[in-house]
Amino acid sequence: MPRTQRNDNFIDKSFTVMADLILKVLPTNRKSKEAFAYYRDGMSAQADGEYAEALENYQEALTLEEDPIDRSFILYNIALVHTSNGDHQTALDHYLQALDLNPKMPQALNNIAVIHHFLGQRSEEAGNDDEAERHYDQAAEYWTQAIRLAPNNYIEAQNWLKTTGRSKVDVYF
Known part of the structure; x- marks a missing residue:
C-alpha cells in the first residue's frame, strides 16, 4: 500500500487529497505524475x-522525473536525508547535483555552508586549524551565494560572515 494511503493524521490526509487532485488535473504525462507520487511518498x-523508505521513493522519482527543476528538488531532499544521517560527503554530492540543475536554490547553498561550518568546527576541535580554515572559507563562499539569492534570509550566517571578517559587503540587498 502506498504511504499516502496509510497517513492517519488530518494534515497528511488533506495534503494527500489535494496532491491527488492536482495530479488528476495537471496537464502532464503519466511518467511525471508517477514521479510526483513517489516524491510525495518520499516526503x-x-x-x-523513515529515511530508508524516503530514499527508495526519491530514487524512484529520480528515475522517472525528466524536468531539471523537479529533479533538483528530489536531489535536495535526498541530500537532506543524508545530512540527517550524518553522511556529509554524500549529502554534499547531492546538494551540488541539485545546484547543477537549479543554481538558484539558496536552501541548498545554505545547507552546504552549514555542513562546511560543522566540519570546520570538528577540525578545529581536533587541532587541525588549516583544515578548519578551509572548511570555514567554503562555508563563507556558499553562505555569500545563498545570501545574494535570498538577502532577507540567513541572518545568523550574515552575522557570522561579519564577525569573522569573511563578509565582503555590509548589506546584501
Missing part, C-alpha cells in the same frame, strides 16, 4: 523519520 516517509 511523507522523511517526515516520519
Whole structure:
C-alpha cells in the first residue's frame, strides 16, 4: 500500500487529497505524475523519520522525473536525508547535483555552508586549524551565494560572515 494511503493524521490526509487532485488535473504525462507520487511518498516517509523508505521513493522519482527543476528538488531532499544521517560527503554530492540543475536554490547553498561550518568546527576541535580554515572559507563562499539569492534570509550566517571578517559587503540587498 502506498504511504499516502496509510497517513492517519488530518494534515497528511488533506495534503494527500489535494496532491491527488492536482495530479488528476495537471496537464502532464503519466511518467511525471508517477514521479510526483513517489516524491510525495518520499516526503511523507522523511517526515516520519523513515529515511530508508524516503530514499527508495526519491530514487524512484529520480528515475522517472525528466524536468531539471523537479529533479533538483528530489536531489535536495535526498541530500537532506543524508545530512540527517550524518553522511556529509554524500549529502554534499547531492546538494551540488541539485545546484547543477537549479543554481538558484539558496536552501541548498545554505545547507552546504552549514555542513562546511560543522566540519570546520570538528577540525578545529581536533587541532587541525588549516583544515578548519578551509572548511570555514567554503562555508563563507556558499553562505555569500545563498545570501545574494535570498538577502532577507540567513541572518545568523550574515552575522557570522561579519564577525569573522569573511563578509565582503555590509548589506546584501
